[in-house]
Amino acid sequence: MKIHHLGIIEKCKKHDRRAQLKLYNQYCDAMYNVAYRFMKNSQDAEDAMQEAFIKAFKKIDSYKGEVTFGAWLKKIVIHTSIDMLKSAKLKFADVDDNYLNVVSDDDWEIEDGISIEEIKSAIAQLPQKYELVLSLFLIEGYDHSEISSILDISEVNSRTQLLRGKKKLKESLKQTSNGTGY
Incomplete structure (x- = not known):
């Protein structure tokens, strides 16, 4: 028998362990994948995901349903992963091919012949x-x-870092392109 999604969340707010387990089982794979894109290996991703679920269940009362539960939880997973990266000063992990969705405005155009791996x-x-x-x-x-x-930076800082990062990425890809004869 399937419990209504909001019903599960309400039960979690009352610290119902079975409801927490159901919610965990429903989201753990997706949240592991999010954490894995930030962490270096599967063990670190697992740790980040577990820590994020603990935080989520502790502050589930603050979930008001303005966004989907998955989006709310994903933000906690990302925060937790970044905090773990900052504290451990780990190198940012490679991203999975399936998640590389380069924005399609003209500024982001990538020359033909440059692979996802090179990006x-x-x-x-x-x-x-x-x-x-x-x-x-x-x-x-x-x-x-x-x-x-x-x-935890200003929006101006975010925009500036994105523009500078984009410029550096394009320069790097141009060198890759020229260096491989495309």
């Missing part, structure tokens, strides 16, 4: 402050107000 590699070579903003904007699809909230 991922170029993003990974950027200084971390550019890498984080580019990844949150291009891959996760967050806007500048969300990025400023996630990274």
Whole structure:
């Protein structure tokens, strides 16, 4: 028997362990994938995901349903992953091919012949402050107000880092393109 989604959340607010387990089982795979894109390996991703669920259940009373529960939880997973990266000073991990959705305005046009692997590699070579903003904007699809909230920087700083990161990424891809004879 399937419990209505909001019913599960209401039960979680009352610290119902079975409801928490149901919610966990419903979202753990997707949230692991989010964490994995930020962390270096599966163990770190697992740790970040578990920590995020603990935080989510502790502050589930603050979930008011303005966004989907998945979107609310994803933000907690991203915050937790970034906090873990900052504290461990880990290198930002490569992104999965399936999640690289380069925005299609003219500024983001990539020359033909440059592979997803080369784009991922170029993003990974950027200084971390550019890498984080580019990844949150291009891959996760967050806007500048969300990025400023996630990274605890101003929107102006987010825009500036995105523009600088984009410029560095294009320069890097141009060198890749020229260096490989495309």
